[in-house]
Amino acid sequence: MKEQLRRTVRGFGVGSQPPVVETLLWLLSIPSFIGEEGPICDAVSARLAGLPLAAPVRRYGNSIVVPVTRGTGGPKIALAGHLDVVRTEHEGPPRVEGDLVFGAGAADMKSGLAVMIDLFEHHYPRFASSVDLTLVFYAKEEGPYADNELGPVLELDPELPHVDLAVCLEPSDNKLSLGASGSIHARVVFEGKTAHSARPWQGDNAIHKAGAFLTELSQLAPREVTLDGLLYRSVFSATMASGGRGRNIVPDRFEINVNHRFSPDKTLEQAKADITSLVGERARVEWLDLSPAAPPFAAHPLVRALEAAGVVAVEPKQAWTDVARFAQLGVPAVNFGPGDNAQAHQRNEHTSISKLLAGREILARWLSSVVSPKRPVK
Numbered sequence: 257m258k259e260q261l262r263r264t265v266r267g268f269g270v271g272s273q274p275p276v277v278e279t280l281l282w283l284l285s286i287p288s289f290i291g292e293e294g295p296i297c298d299a300v301s302a303r304l305a306g307l308p309l310a311a312p313v314r315r316y317g318n319s320i321v322v323p324v325t326r327g328t329g330g331p332k333i334a335l336a337g338h339l340d341v342v343r344t345e346h347e348g349p350p351r352v353e354g355d356l357v358f359g360a361g362a363a364d365m366k367s368g369l370a371v372m373i374d375l376f377e378h379h380y381p382r383f384a385s386s387v388d389l390t391l392v393f394y395a396k397e398e399g400p401y402a403d404n405e406l407g408p409v410l411e412l413d414p415e416l417p418h419v420d421l422a423v424c425l426e427p428s429d430n431k432l433s434l435g436a437s438g439s440i441h442a443r444v445v446f447e448g449k450t451a452h453s454a455r456p457w458q459g460d461n462a463i464h465k466a467g468a469f470l471t472e473l474s475q476l477a478p479r480e481v482t483l484d485g486l487l488y489r490s491v492f493s494a495t496m497a498s499g500g501r502g503r504n505i506v507p508d509r510f511e512i513n514v515n516h517r518f519s520p521d522k523t524l525e526q527a528k529a530d531i532t533s534l535v536g537e538r539a540r541v542e543w544l545d546l547s548p549a550a551p552p553f554a555a556h557p558l559v560r561a562l563e564a565a566g567v568v569a570v571e572p573k574q575a576w577t578d579v580a581r582f583a584q585l586g587v588p589a590v591n592f593g594p595g596d597n598a599q600a601h602q603r604n605e606h607t608s609i610s611k612l613l614a615g616r617e618i619l620a621r622w623l624s625s626v627v628s629p630k631r632p633v634k
Contacts, residue, residue, distance in 0.1 A: 273352060275378055276616050277609055280370035284350035284359030290340040293318040293395040297339055300373070300393055307376060310388075314413060319394035319405040321413050324376055330387040331420040331558060331626055335375075335619075336406070336578065337368040337593075338397030345603045356606040363607040364600035368425025368593040369393065371616045375623070379616075383623035390415065392422075397578060401439075401547045406578050410585060421558040422582045423619075427595025427607070430615045432567040434486060434559070434590055436583075438524060438549030439576040440516045442531050443542040444469070446499075451506040459506035463499055466510050469538055470494060473514070481519045484554035486572035488519035490527075492534065513544070517574070520549040547576045550583035552590075558626055559590055565622035567592065592619075 273281070288296040297318040305313050310326040318339070341361030350359035359366070372391050375383075383389065395405040410416055426433070446466045451459025478489040492514060499510030518527040524546055535541055552572065553559050563570055573579070573591055582589035594615025596607045 274609075274613065276370050276374035276612055277352065277357060279373050279377075280357055280362070280366055280607075280612065281350050281352070281359075283366040283369055284357070284362060288339050288341055288361065289343045290396055290398045293339045297393065297395065300339070300369075304373070304376065304391070316409045316412055317395060317405050319392075319409050321409065321416065322376075322391040322393070323415070324380075324389040324391060325384055326388050328385055328388050330385075332388045332390070332415075332418065333558070333623070333626070334390045334392055334416060334419045334422040335372050335425060336392035336394065336422055337365050337372055337425045338406075338578075339369070339393050339395050340398050341366070342398050342601045344601060344605060347604055352609070355609050357609060357612070358604060358606045360605060362599070362605050363427045363595035363597070363602075364605070365426055365593060365595055367427065367595040367607045367612055367615075371425060371594055371612065371619060374616055375620060379620045382620050386624055387626060389623065390419065392416065401545050404578070404581075406581055410581060417585045417587065419587055421556065422579070422587055422589040423562070424578050424582075424589060424591050425593035425595075426577050426591045427597045427600055428591050428593050429597050430567060430592070430594055430611055430618060431569045431571050432559070432563055432590060432592050433571055433573040434552035434554055435483065435488065435520045436550040436573045436577045436580045436591070437488060437490075437520070437575055438518045438522065438527055438580065439545070439547040440514075440518070440524075440527055440531065440543070441495075441545040442514045442516070442528075443544055444512045444514050444535055445540045445542065446510045446512075446538065447540070448506070448508045448510075450501065450508040453504045453506055456506050459508070462507045462510040465538065466512060469535065470512070472534070479519070481521050483520055483572075484552045486552055486554065486570075488521075488572050489574060490516070490518045490522065492516050492531075517576070518549060520551045522549060524548045548580050548584055549576075550580040550589065553583075553588040556588050559588065561626045562590070562592065562618075562622045565625065566618045
């Protein structure tokens with residue numbers, strides 16, 4: 257089996273870097289902007305299909321579920337990562353400069369994908385008898401909640417809704433990032449009546465009507481809540497605005513995009529009600545993107561075992577990730593990845609090789625030591 261794993265063709269500078277770095281460069285060499293994940297899904301599927309899998313790769317659109325080990329008697333664990341990256345500006349092809357790997361998605365989150373692949377190809381014997389491991393590679397995470405392919409994958413796949421823990425390898429600097437803030441994008445529409453701007457009293461200025469609301473929004477303090485010893489903040493932000501028909505016309509419509517990030521103690525319906533209450537009768541609310549929050553699961557024995565495997569720190573996730581999709585199904589999920597969090601979506605995005613190697617080792621150590629959640633962790 258080891259020899260079969262060694263035969264995998266990397267196809268990108270073989271031997272010049274540690275295998276996990278070679279794998280990251282290979283992934284970066286395949287463009288995969290959101291909505292264009294077909295080629296990278298084909299490539300990853302073909303690469304892993306040539307390894308000794310527990311069952312064939314299952315494909316859903318441009319997403320795949322890869323059964324690595326089965327029948328161990330250990331916990332069922334899924335490692336999940338998205339194939340798509342955002343379109344940003346980069347100078348030249350993927351490259352290594354010192355400790356840094358440059359390329360679109362190097363941090364978010366092809367570094368996590370590289371670790372997932374490398375664990376199977378080079379560290380399989382360390383966990384082969386410990387856990388029933390599944391790898392999940394999915395498309396369209398960077399876009400709207402409703403378009404994210406992890407949704408239908410979780411609906412259609414027979415095994416994923418029954419795993420004991422899912423780890424999303426979002427960039428977290430090798431910190432264990434627990435929970436996820438929910439996110440709502442709502443269009444708040446103020447309506448008035450047009451008039452010539454020389455005679456504004458004949459109309460009703462929709463932009464002016466929004467003034468008091470925007471003032472209130474700017475003065476709202478974050479709502480803080482502590483869960484499992486972790487501090488989460490709920491906030492409201494106006495992120496986009498549009499309106500007006502012309503420079504000399506009193507506008508009859510003004511739209512504001514309000515983004516509400518809410519803490520895991522709130523349900524989606526409660527968060528929607530908070531927006532509705534804030535707007536009141538002053539405007540009409542249209543719901544654009546609705547993403548639920550996820551609890552931290554800090555006391556879960558498998559999460560505690562991951563913490564003990566050498567993570568850099570434990571922190572709350574003050575953003576939304578797909579751990580929330582797993583949590584909606586009753587599946588505990590956490591964020592942990594080697595990517596540089598601050599580099600996500602940046603021009604000349606890069607990630608650290610030292611973090612890549614350390615994150616891979618933390619996960620390998622954890623997978624080789626965990627026990628079934630039905631048995632106590634000593």
